Amino acid sequence: MSEERKTYTLMQLTSSIARMFDKYYNQSYWVKAEMHKLNLTTKGHCYPELLQKENGNIVVQMRATIWKTQFEAIKKNFEQTVKEPIKDGLTLLFLVKVTYHPLYGIGLNILDIDPNFSLGELQKERQETLLKLKAKGLLNKNQMLNIAKLPKTLAIISVASSKGLSDFLTVLANNSFGYKFHTKLFPAILDGDRAAQTILNALAQIEKHRQVFDAVVIVRGGGGEIGLTCYNNYELCAAIAQFPLPILTGIGHSTNLTVTEMIAFANAITPTQLADYFLSNFRQFDLQINELKQAVIQQTQEILRKEKRELLIQSKFFRNGASKRFLIEKERLIQIRKNIKRITNLSLEDKKLALFRVTKETKKTVQYFNKLQLSLLENKQVELKNNTRRRLFESSEIINQIKINLFNRIQTTLSNQQMHLTQFEKNIQFINPENLFEKGYSITLFNGKVISKENQPNRGDTIITQGTLGNIESVVEKVDIIPSSL
C-alpha cells in the first residue's frame, strides 16, 4: 500500500522558499561581479545580468534589478567619483539584497555600486601602465624630443564638432599679432571605449607625413570629464611615448592627470591654454627679433654719430690750415702783381721811346718817297698828253682817207645802179602788153584766161581778143592744134 505523502501547492512551496530567504538572506551584501549587460530600459529601470567567470568560462550567472530612483542616485555618484560611465562589461562592487519572487524566481536587487572599488580598479590600470612604460624606459621619451623653435604646422587629433577644437583654432586664427599657422585635422573619438583605437589610427596616419608637421596636438573639451580613462590605456600611451613628433595635449582635464597627460611632450589644462603656448613661442621669437633690431639701430646710430664728430673735428682742422695757407699765398700774389706792374711800366716806357723814334724815321722816308712818286707821275702825264695828241691826229687822217674812198665808191655804185635801172625801165616798157598792143600784138582770152592745154576753146566757144583797139569778141570756127603742144 502507498503511504500518504505530503503534497503542497506550488505557491506553498514558493512561499516557504520566500520565507527562508527572508530569514537567512535578509541582509544586504557587498558582492563583486562582472556586469555583462546593464539593460537600462526606457522607463529608467535596469535589469543587469551579473556573472562570474573562471578561466574564461561563465560559472555563475544571475539576473538583477536596479530600480529607477536607485539607479539615478548610483549613476550620479558613480560618475562623479569615478569619472566613468557605468557600462556593460565592467566588474563592479554591488550592494545587493537577494530576492525571491514567486513568478520571477531568485534574483538580486542592487541597492548601490561602490565607486571607490571601480576607482581603485582604474587606478590599478593607471599604475600598471605607468610601471610598464617605466620598465621600457618610455616615460620621458616624447618629452626628450626637440621641438622646432617655431612650431607652425600642426597635426590636430580631435573631433570636428568639439568646442575644444574650435576654441583652439579660434585662438590661433584671431591672434592680434598676425601670426599664421597651418593645421590639419585628423578626426578621432576622444573619450570612451573607442577613443584609444581611433587615436592610434590617427597617429599612424600622421606618422606617414611626419616630415610635414612640427607637432601633434590632441584637444577636446566642453563635454565634461567623463570617459577619460582611455588615456591610461597602455597601447595608446606607448604609441604616444614613442611617437617621432612632440605630442601636446589639452583635453580639458583638471584633476588627477592621466598617463597620457603625464607623458606627453607638454600638457595644458584647456585647449585655449595650449593655443596660447604656441602663440607665446612666436611672441618670444618676435620680441627677440625686435630686441636685435633695436640693437642694430642704436649701435649703428652710435657709430654714425662718432664718425660724424670725427669728421667735424677733421674738417675744422682742415679749414683752419687752409685759411692760413690761403692768406700767405694771397700776400705772395699781391707782391708779385706789384712787381709785374713796375717792371711792365719800365718796359713800356722804353718801348714807347723806341716807337716814337721809328715813327719819325718812317715819316721822313714816306715824305721823300711821295715826292718821288709825284714827279714820276707828272712825267707820265706829259708823255700821255703827247701820245694822245699824236694818236688823234693819225686817226683823223685815216678817217679822212676813208671818207674820200667811201665817197668815190658810192659815186661809182650809184652811177652803175642808175644805168641798170634805166636798162630795166626800157626792158619793162618792152614787155608791157599795152606797149605791145601799140605795136600790133594782141592776146586772146577764153573764159578770162589765156589759152592753154587746160583752157581750150572748141568750135562755137566765145573768145575775147585784147588789143590796142580794146576787146574783140569772136566765135570759134575751127581749131587746129599742133600735136607737139599736146
Add this chain to the structure above:
Amino acid sequence: MEKQALDGGINYLEAFDELQQIVQDIEEGTIGVDELSVKVKRASELIRICKSKLTDTEKDIETILKEMEEE
C-alpha cells in the same frame, strides 16, 4: 625637428643666427662705416625673413596638406 627651407634658401633659424652675429659684430665695433651699410642692409633682410616665418602662410605647406586630403 627642424625642416630645411623648402625653397632651398636660408631658413629662419640660419637667419636668426646670422642676425645675432651681425649684432655682436656691430657692438664690438669691429665694423667700419662702409661695411656697416652692407651689414645693416643684410640685417634688415634677415629680420624680414624671421618675421615672415611668423606671419606668412607657406604656400607649399598648404599644397601638401591639401594633397593629404585626397589620400
